[in-house]
Amino acid sequence: MPGNSLKLIVGLGNPGPQHDSNRHNAGVIFLHHLCKSYGGSLRGESKFFGEYGSINIAGQDIKMLFPTTFMNNSGKAVAAICNFFKIEPKNMLVAYDEIDFEVGVTRFKEDGGHGGHNGIRDIISAIGGKRDFYRLRIGVGHPGRKSMVANYVLNNPSRSEADLIMADVEDAIRVMPHAAVGEWEEAMRLLHTE
Numbered sequence: 026m027p028g029n030s031l032k033l034i035v036g037l038g039n040p041g042p043q044h045d046s047n048r049h050n051a052g053v054i055f056l057h058h059l060c061k062s063y064g065g066s067l068r069g070e071s072k073f074f075g076e077y078g079s080i081n082i083a084g085q086d087i088k089m090l091f092p093t094t095f096m097n098n099s100g101k102a103v104a105a106i107c108n109f110f111k112i113e114p115k116n117m118l119v120a121y122d123e124i125d126f127e128v129g130v131t132r133f134k135e136d137g138g139h140g141g142h143n144g145i146r147d148i149i150s151a152i153g154g155k156r157d158f159y160r161l162r163i164g165v166g167h168p169g170r171k172s173m174v175a176n177y178v179l180n181n182p183s184r185s186e187a188d189l190i191m192a193d194v195e196d197a198i199r200v201m202p203h204a205a206v207g208e209w210e211e212a213m214r215l216l217h218t219e
Contacts, residue, residue, distance in 0.1 A: 028135075029159075030207040032116040033088045034059065035103055037144040039179075040093040046187070048165040049178040052120035052144075053091045055163060055194045060089055062198050067091060072109065074102035082205035088112070099144040100151025107152060114158040118204065120197075121145060122178060126164025128186045131193035133204070133213045134160045159209070161197055163190060 036056025037049075044050055060067055065080035067089060075092040088110060092102030103119075106112065121144055126132065136157050139146035149156055166186065168177035182190060196216060203212035 028207045028209040029115045030085055031082070031087050031118055031159075031205045032085075032110070032112045033090065033106065033118070035090045035092065035099075035117065035119045035148075037096060037099055037119065037121040038091065039096050040091075044179070046181045047179050048122050048182055048190075049096060051122035051163040051165055051190055051194075052161070054190070055120040055161065055197060056089055056091055058191075058194050059198050059201065065089065069093070073106045075106075077106070083202040085205040087205060097143045097147055100147035100149070103148045104151040114152055114155040117158040118161060119145065119148060119158060120161040120163065122165045123162035124165060124167045124174060124178065126162060126166075128164050128166045128182065129189040129193065130164035131197060131216065132162050132164075133209065133216060134162055135209065159204070163193055163197075165190065 034056060036053035038044060038053030039049060060078055060080060063080035063082060065078045067076035067078040070077035073090060074094050075090050078089045080087055080089060088106065090102060090106050092099040094101050121142060138156065139149055165182065168174060200212045200215045
């Protein structure tokens, strides 16, 4: 039985060329490549506090957003676009970097807490505590100690790690037609066995 179709995909990261390839920008790297794959483009949109565009996947018109408010204030942008287009959290996918996964492990998840991720924490808070949105958690690995995490995610991965992250991004893009129409079990099955 199909789940919820997609109306919005959010890619989390920090704005500015110095952050483009950071581990923390894995979500927006996914968004940019997805956008390119479907012939879309993102442009600055002040009312959504970010870069905005739309694409069509499997017959679904889907809005795309990169909040340029910096990671820890991502919720402001997400709340603005959800309110404007009347998008429910259950029709949204948020892509972000996941330090609890090794590089090369990327998973969809439905619902749940923020797991210590400040961008997700801010989104949950900004949309009234709702947590029933889908997530694409892109593994970037863990530096080993909690005190090292902030510096680690704001640095670029090694070349071999970057290649693995890019391969994960491409795998996720390949299954997006299933996710777009709400075939989440199939999307998860395909991505999680890649």
